[in-house]
Amino acid sequence: MKSKKYLIISIWILFSVSLLIMSRQLLSKAYFSCHGEDTFAYVSWAWQFAEALKEGIIYPRWLPINYWDYGSPTFILLPPLAFYLVAFFNLFTGSVITAMNITKFLALFLSSVGMFFLVREYYSEKIALLTSSFYIVFPYNIFQFYFVGTFASTVSFMWFAPIILFTYRYMRDQQYKDVLCAGLCYAGLVLTHLINAYMFTFILIAFITHTSIVKRRPKDFSVMFLIILIGILISSVYTLPVIFERHFLNVKELIGEGKGPGFLFDYRNFFILPDMTSKFSSGHLWKEYYDMFTSYVFLLCIIIVLSFRQIIKTRKIDTVKGANAMNIFFLGTALCTIFLLFGASTFIWGNIPFFKYIQFPHRWLNITTFSVVFLCSIVFWVTSNISKTKRERHVLIAILCCLCLISFFLDYKYIRFTNFIHEQELLPVRAPNWYREHLPVWVDYEKIHKGEDIKQPVVIQEGGGTAEVVTWKSAERVIAVAAQTPLTLRIRTFYFPGWKAYVDGVPKEIKIEKDIGAMLVDIPQGNHKLVLRFEDTLVRYYSKFLSIVSLFSMVILIFFSKRKQYK
DSSP states (O other), X not given: XXXXXXXXXXXXXXXXXXXXXXXXXXXXXXXXXXXXXXXXXXXXHHXXXXXXXXXXXXXXXOBTTHHHHTOBOHHHHSOOHHHHHXXXXXXXXXOHHHHHHHHHHHHHHHHHHHHHHHHHTTSOHHHHHHHHHHHHHOHHHHIXXXXXXXXXXXXXXXXXXXXXXXXXXXXXXXXXXHHHHHHHHHHHHHHHOHHHHHHHHHHHHHHHHHHHHHHTOGGGGGHHHHHHHHHHHHTHHHHHHHHHHGGGBTGGGGGTOSSSOGGGGOGGGSOSBSOOGGGSOTTOHHHHHHHXXXXXHHHHHHHHXXXXXXHHHTTTOGGGHHHHHHHHHHHHHHHHHHHTTBGGGHHHHHHSTTGGGGOOGGGGHHHHHHHHHHHHHHHHHHHHHTOOSHHHHHHHHHHHHXXXXXXXXXXXXXXXXXXEEEHHHHSSOOOOOOOGGGSBTTOOGGGSOOSTTTTOSEEEEESSEEEEEEEEOSSEEEEEEEESSOEEEEEEEEOOTTEEEEETTEEEOOEEOTTTOEEEEEEOSEEEEEEEEEOOXXXXXXXXXXXXXXXXXXXXXXXXXXHHHHO
16 A cells, blocks of 8 residues: 555656646747747648548548648658647647647656656665656756757657566566557557657667576567567558558658758768768757757766666675666667767668668667666665765765756756747748658659649649639548530649549549649549549558557457456
């Protein structure tokens, strides 16, 4: 009963600290970020996604106002889960901005709860509470939530700890329900942010390998494939279209191999060393905050050295042998992820498949922070349990106080002085027209009609007659046509697999305008109704079916495994 009471109090404390940290965002109708273009994009995507859901589209993939109202299949590339959360909170708040801020608050709170339960597997609840509270206030996290302002990436942090937690529990207890839970959490990570999921997959593989060696159970290594398989099956509604339809999109723009300004996305320009900030114009995020990222690497290294000293000190203490095995893993993780921030790691970036798509080496600092905060738990434990002399304890307390003061100072700085954009500036939403990777490959960005006919969604390109828009929704266009002669209509919408045309209910071929990529439909003479719908391709249809069946199966298996356990 005491443990349950302490657990409830701990969760309430974590909720309160998260609420305090995020209160400025929750109390204002503004999005906090130093990067204006990304902010307009996140808000636009969230608003369009929510509007499409209101139209009855269960999984919106087409966003209609992007690229000067030509639209784009943005959610073929983007995972949807964070935006579903925004749409849910938008029902109660009526504000997309507020809903996004609530989603970020929820992510920070759940990240700390996950850290609490993970640390509690190895230490007391007091140490778990200290560590998870420190995770909330750790300045690099607040830098991400307030300053950088990335949306889906920060939301995905909430999945890191549960994936490791349930994987560890399986390798300890050999209960398959834990594998299923780990697979569900991995699917959640994939459906929230694909790049972070790709990066964290390396951490998961390393953790399973390390634990299998420590426990001398090589057969446990196979659980890695099972967790990843479960995650991919459940998230297949998103992953299969990405795999099979990505060649229709300009995905090479993500790594600077397209026609856009490639140096902006070349990972070699974003290492801590060598310093390549001279390549970037004044005001660019990397140029402006390079020194800040470098400072965080220095701070993280100090904590790593401090933690390593405590690991060495406690290596022969039986009560923390299991914890030290985990500490050694996270120590290695922290060092490896920091190594990836330097140019010396170029051979890794250039040879591991898809590694280039991480784009920015500093993305690894999110995982470094997660690892280093876990390592802090051994420092908290040593301070409160085995410091043999007053001097030693006072030194550790002084160091921890310095870390806390640094954290509080930086948190205050970020929360008080960060840049933000008011809702009035963000709404009505603007179309994010600069992400070329969301464009179909047959579209030449430079040749797009960028506004001169934006109020004419339908134009008669050849022939005589009239065409009047009856309905223009996210994924459906209905046009009444009176054709005096056979004519060709130009629809101000990019073609992409899934768009289907029906003239009076009969399927009609869609042609693609050269270079521009707009849809062209031939209409016979007479009065007709043209309907254009963005429907599921076979890949999208069967991926939905596979996800639903997989999710339902996993839930049933977890339910019956728990029921069997209680019996």
